Amino acid sequence: xxxxxxxxxxxxxxxxxxxxxxxxxxxxxxxxxxxxxxxxxxxxxxxxxxxxxxxxxxxxxxxxxxxxxxxxxxxxxxxxxxxxxxxxxx
Amino acid sequence: xxxxxxxxxxxxxxxxxxxxxxxxxxxxxxxxxxxxxxxxxxxxxxxxxxxxxxxxxxxxxxxxxxxxxxxxxxxxxxxxxxxxxxxxxxxxxxxxxxxxxxxxxxxxxxxxxxxxxxxxxxxxxxxxxxxxxxxxxxxxxxxxxxxxxxxxxxxxxxxxxxxxxxxxxxxxxxxxxxxxxxxxxxxxxxxxxxxxxxxxxxxxxxxxxxxxxxxxxxxxxxxxxxxxxxxxxxxxxxxxxxxxxxxxxxxxxxxxxxxxxxxxxxxxxxxxxxxxxxxxxxxxxxxxxxxxxxxxxxxxxxxxxxxxxxxxxxxxxxxxxxxxxxxxxxxxxxxxxxxxxxxxxxxxxxxxxxxxxxxxxxxxxxxxxxxxxxxxxxxxx
Numbered sequence: 001x002x003x004x005x006x007x008x009x010x011x012x013x014x015x016x017x018x019x020x021x022x023x024x025x026x027x028x029x030x031x032x033x034x035x036x037x038x039x040x041x042x043x044x045x046x047x048x049x050x051x052x053x054x055x056x057x058x059x060x061x062x063x064x065x066x067x068x069x070x071x072x073x074x075x076x077x078x079x080x081x082x083x084x085x086x087x088x089x090x
Numbered sequence: 091x092x093x094x095x096x097x098x099x100x101x102x103x104x105x106x107x108x109x110x111x112x113x114x115x116x117x118x119x120x121x122x123x124x125x126x127x128x129x130x131x132x133x134x135x136x137x138x139x140x141x142x143x144x145x146x147x148x149x150x151x152x153x154x155x156x157x158x159x160x161x162x163x164x165x166x167x168x169x170x171x172x173x174x175x176x177x178x179x180x181x182x183x184x185x186x187x188x189x190x191x192x193x194x195x196x197x198x199x200x201x202x203x204x205x206x207x208x209x210x211x212x213x214x215x216x217x218x219x220x221x222x223x224x225x226x227x228x229x230x231x232x233x234x235x236x237x238x239x240x241x242x243x244x245x246x247x248x249x250x251x252x253x254x255x256x257x258x259x260x261x262x263x264x265x266x267x268x269x270x271x272x273x274x275x276x277x278x279x280x281x282x283x284x285x286x287x288x289x290x291x292x293x294x295x296x297x298x299x300x301x302x303x304x305x306x307x308x309x310x311x312x313x314x315x316x317x318x319x320x321x322x323x324x325x326x327x328x329x330x331x332x333x334x335x336x337x338x339x340x341x342x343x344x345x346x347x348x349x350x351x352x353x354x355x356x357x358x359x360x361x362x363x364x365x366x367x368x369x370x371x372x373x374x375x376x377x378x379x380x381x382x383x384x385x386x387x388x389x390x391x392x393x394x395x396x397x398x399x400x401x402x403x404x405x406x407x408x409x410x411x412x413x414x415x416x417x418x419x420x421x422x423x424x425x426x427x428x429x430x431x432x433x434x435x436x437x438x439x440x441x442x443x444x445x446x447x448x449x450x451x452x453x454x455x456x457x458x459x460x461x462x463x464x465x466x467x468x469x470x471x
Contacts, residue, residue, distance in 0.1 A: 033201055040194075040201040041227070044234035047209065060106065060210045064202060 005054070005082075006075040012049050013071070017042055028072040033065070043068060050074070056081040104162055104203065106210045108155035109169070114141050116166040117158065121465075124193045135470035143463060148338045149175045149331065153215040154187045159194065159203045168194040168203040170211050173460065177218065179327040179446060186218035187211065190460040192228055208235060212437050219437040222412070222459035223466075229433040236437065238444055243434035243454050245413035248427045249398060251294045252279035255407030259377050272375050279407075291425035294402050303399035304365070304392050306355040314340050314354055317367045318457055321384035326451035329458045339462050346371045346467030349379045353404070357396045359389070366393030369456075371467065372406045379467060380411030382456035390420035398424075412461065415450025434459070 010025060017037050018024045032038045038046065046068060047058050056078060067077040109117070118132035118140055144156040151174035159168030171191035177184045189211050194204045208231050212219045222243070224232055229239065250256050254275035261268035283296045309317060315336045322328040331339070344352055349371030357366035366385040372378025378401050385393040394417065401409050413428070421428075434454055436447045446452040456462060464470075 038201070040197060040204040041230045041234055043201060043205040044209065044231050047205070048234055048236060060206055060213055063206050063209060064103070068202070 002075055002079045005078045006071065008053060009071055009074050009078070012046075012053070013037065016045060016049075026071070028075075029070050031069050032071070033069060046074070050078055054078050054082060056085065104200070104206070105160045106157055106168075106206055107160070109144055109158050111141065111145065113158050113166050114145075117169045120166070120169060120193055120195050121191060124195065125191060133471040139464055139470060143173075143465070144171050147173050148335045148342075149173065151176070151185055151187075151216070154185065155214075157207055157210055159207050161200070167196070167200065168207050170207045171460075171465075172211065172214075173463075174216070175458065176330040177327055177458075178330045179443065183330060184217040184327075184443065185215065186220055187214055187216040188458075188460060189219060189221045190223045191465060192221075192224075204231065208232070212237075217438060217440065218443060220435070220454065220459070222432070222434045222455045222461065224433040224435050229435065232433070232435045232437065237435040238437070238447065240434045240436060240447055240454070242413050242415040242418045242450060243447075243452075244430060244432070245418060245428045246410060246431040247413055247418070247421060248408060248410045248429065249294075249425065250292060250408045250427070251398070251402050252407040253282065253292045254278040255375055256377065259375065259407050275407075291427060294398060299395045299399035299402075302392055302395040304360070304396045305358045306396050306400060307358065309354050309356050309367070311337065311340050313356070314367075314369075317356055317364065318382070318384065321367060321386070322453050322458075324387060325446075325453040327446035328453035331457075336457070339457055342464055343369070343381065343457075343462040345464050346379070347469040349467040350376055353378075353400065355396075355400065357385075357389075357393050359392075365389040366396065368393065368397045368400075370397070370401065370409065370411070372401065372404070372409070374405035375407060378406045378409040380409055381461045383411065383414070383417055385416070387416070390416050391424070394420055394424060412455045414455065 014020060014022050014025055026032065026035050026037060043063065047063060050056055051058055067073055114137050118137045122128050122132035122136065154172060154174040156172045157170045158166045161167045169191060170189050173188040175186050175188055177186050192207065194200065197204050212235055233239065255272065258268065258272045258275045261271065282293050285295065315333065318336060319331065346352065350373035352369065352371050354369045356364050359365045366389055368380060368383045370378045370380040383393060383397060398409065436444060438444050460466065
């Protein structure tokens with residue numbers, strides 16, 4: 001599952017922040033802010049994407065670099081949310 | 091807090107919480123520097139007003155507060171001013187929060203601050219999150235959070251009355267000594283107005299509204315409150331102010347020193363019935379700012395003509411204000427120009443509540459917004 005989450009997040013970033021240019025996609029551990037890929041508007045766009053695409057709820061205190069600054073962290077964040085959601089529904 | 095590696099920044103926990111008394115000095119300084127573009131310290135009068143407006147707003151609602159963003163060291167570096175307001179729609183009371191004065195100090199250093207503030211604001215207990223003062227950056231952020239941009243409510247209208255005077259006023263706004271050119275503009279405008287040409291977007295001719303303008307009369311505070319409440323009910327969705335809430339707003343709205351003298355008048359039909367009402371601010375030779383025009387359905391055109399006639403007679407060079415769908419419709423053919431300066435936006439958790447906004451049936455902007463406050467147009471020194 002994390003691989004699919006990672007792929008979906010990467011595809012979203014390429015499509016929405018890199019104008020479809022896959023060659024510009026950063027590494028999984030590269031900062032999206034420091035590489036000027038997202039700004040405050042982009043962060044909110046990412047929040048909406050995570051909520052709508054992965055059906056997870058993002059609480060305001062969770063919108064922090066620890067969860068959003070790299071593709072790896074985004075992937076781990078969504079995977080953790082999905083796992084918790086699945087556990088709660090069983 | 092954790093470190094991401096040798097050459098990376100250190101991350102730490104920031105926080106968002108409701109505005110408190112002790113935050114007022116920091117918020118005042120940010121507002122003075124970021125929104126009012128002033129280098130001198132925030133005057134005490136502004137601090138007092140911010141405290142009064144955001145900690146003791148005219149309309150109160152449990153759980154709806156202004157918000158501050160705190161840096162890791164506990165210092166305030168972001169603010170969202172929130173004014174609660176009740177609306178009524180189809181017999182149901184809706185809680186709303188009007189957000190404005192949205193700012194983050196050095197936002198490029200902390201892009202999460204603005205994102206979190208806006209998100210925290212929208213996550214409040216209100217049914218409707220609203221703004222009428224979103225700049226381009228804020229508008230883009232609202233859009234990402236599925237806010238609905240209300241096109242007609244976001245249009246800033248401008249009607250030029252005296253073109254040479256208008257150019258002189260624009261020049262004086264950018265460079266104060268240019269105000270000396272104002273007397274030179276008057277003969278040119280007088281000549282143009284006497285030509286009596288058909289309606290032009292460039293100017294108003296002498297007697298242009300002689301046949302269409304109605305009689306208007308000044309209103310006092312009590313009558314203003316009564317008229318606003320009465321006209322508001324012509325909208326399917328409208329604020330539900332108490333008498334004292336609206337009275338406080340109307341009284342505060344009297345002070346907009348940067349905009350000029352307040353003109354507040356009701357418009358009477360030829361049979362003596364009140365069919366409209368307007369509030370604007372302006373001085374002779376200046377550009378007037380309209381914060382509210384209200385009309386009974388079907389009378390928008392004559393109310394606008396009365397407004398323009400009044401401003402022309404007082405020597406104003408132009409009028410500007412914010413759109414309302416019914417007014418925008420009546421402005422067509424009356425030589426108004428439209429620009430976009432800031433956006434009116436709504437976000438509703440229940441998407442069915444968006445309908446009155448997108449169909450122009452919502453009373454929004456002016457006294458159902460932020461423009462009545464002294465933050466827009468007043469001086470505090």
